[in-house]
Amino acid sequence: MSPFSSVSNETQSRRTTFSKFIIEEEARTGSDPSLTALLNDVQTACKFIALAVSRGALHSTAGIGTDVNVQGETQKPLDVIANNIMLDECARGGTLCGMVSEELPEPSPIPESYRHGRYLLVFDPLDGSSNLDVNVTVGTIFSVLLAGEGVTEPEAADFLQPGNRQIAAGFALYGPSSMIVLTLGHGVHGFTLDREIGAYTLTHPDMKIPTSTREFAINASNERFWEPPVRHYVDECVRGKTGPRGEDFNMRWVASMVAEVYRILVRGGLFMYPRDTKDPGKPGRLRLLYEASPMAMIVEQAGGLATTGRERLLDVEPTSLHQRVPVILGSSEEVERLTKYHAAYDRGEDLEFESPLFNVRSMFRSTAGS
Numbered sequence: 001m002s003p004f005s006s007v008s009n010e011t012q013s014r015r016t017t018f019s020k021f022i023i024e025e026e027a028r029t030g031s032d033p034s035l036t037a038l039l040n041d042v043q044t045a046c047k048f049i050a051l052a053v054s055r056g057a058l059h060s061t062a063g064i065g066t067d068v069n070v071q072g073e074t075q076k077p078l079d080v081i082a083n084n085i086m087l088d089e090c091a092r093g094g095t096l097c098g099m100v101s102e103e104l105p106e107p108s109p110i111p112e113s114y115r116h117g118r119y120l121l122v123f124d125p126l127d128g129s130s131n132l133d134v135n136v137t138v139g140t141i142f143s144v145l146l147a148g149e150g151v152t153e154p155e156a157a158d159f160l161q162p163g164n165r166q167i168a169a170g171f172a173l174y175g176p177s178s179m180i181v182l183t184l185g186h187g188v189h190g191f192t193l194d195r196e197i198g199a200y201t202l203t204h205p206d207m208k209i210p211t212s213t214r215e216f217a218i219n220a221s222n223e224r225f226w227e228p229p230v231r232h233y234v235d236e237c238v239r240g241k242t243g244p245r246g247e248d249f250n251m252r253w254v255a256s257m258v259a260e261v262y263r264i265l266v267r268g269g270l271f272m273y274p275r276d277t278k279d280p281g282k283p284g285r286l287r288l289l290y291e292a293s294p295m296a297m298i299v300e301q302a303g304g305l306a307t308t309g310r311e312r313l314l315d316v317e318p319t320s321l322h323q324r325v326p327v328i329l330g331s332s333e334e335v336e337r338l339t340k341y342h343a344a345y346d347r348g349e350d351l352e353f354e355s356p357l358f359n360v361r362s363m364f365r366s367t368a369g370s
Helices: 009-014 018-029 033-058 077-091 129-134 220-225 228-238 257-267 288-301 332-346
Strands: 096-101 119-127 138-146 168-174 178-183 188-194 199-204 215-217 250-252 270-273 305-307 327-330 353-355 359-361
Touching (some): 018 033, 018 178, 018 188, 018 199, 033 077, 033 119, 033 138, 033 168, 033 178, 077 096, 077 129, 077 138, 096 288, 119 288, 129 138, 138 257, 138 288, 168 257, 168 288, 178 199, 178 257, 178 288, 215 257, 220 228, 228 332, 257 288, 257 327, 270 332, 288 305, 305 332, 327 332
Parallel strands (some): 096 119, 215 250, 215 270
Antiparallel strands (some): 119 138, 138 168, 168 178, 305 327, 353 359
């Protein structure tokens, strides 16, 4: 046994691996064996990506140039590596008929030489990759959808399904430890990669988000672009015990959605990437299909809520592969409060408040474009 092991071999042998867990779920719920096989392919891909990320600057990026993806964002070499790993590992299993990636403008077909299945996979291969240079946790977000009856070569329209039709959703974390967080629609479970045995093992069963919180995450540098309901909420929190909430709040911002959501799953909190006026052509910043929808499914399955501020995220009907939406998710009490503020603002109600930095603000409808 390794001198670095904190548990005995006997304890390790009793742990439930990711593979064993999804096989047992298949037996318990009568789910499709092909879904089990697909999730096994995803976990294999995540192992390879975890290895690539862990090597950091040591990883060979020879022949991989810097490019701009369909989002207009500069790709890191590891973005390309992670994307290729997901495509290669998941295409060969015979469970998919198509994939959509953040890094590709159009759906990726399954090669004709591979057997085709009935599932669709959408993913962000390396969420938070802008943080790679500063060694902050990054991850992979994925969602599984069911192709329409008779669809063997899916087009973009076949992927445009609301989040409430997801079969499974999850994300991997590549940080101090490598993890996969998964929901099959029956709760949320976390698995930690045990490098001694090369398997993800169940370490966080049935994760639950506390209903209340005193912690929120938002990029405060965009304050001048926020809608009044968001400014009102953040101001209440920042004013702490001397403000209307009568409680001190902590503010966090990692700029890595996988890290933000994982923190919420472990200790509660609120994550906001709300609608703003910074770029009027974009109604939100995060992508609906492979960021917002899978994270919303996970958060709701853990007892939290996820909204655009005006609509349940899982009910948003996609109109394009890379559609962006506002995202507010986390502990239910705080999401409900912020949703009420949006509703009051949309009704034209005036909720004046005093901001120590920006003087008196109002939630009059006329300020929406300011």
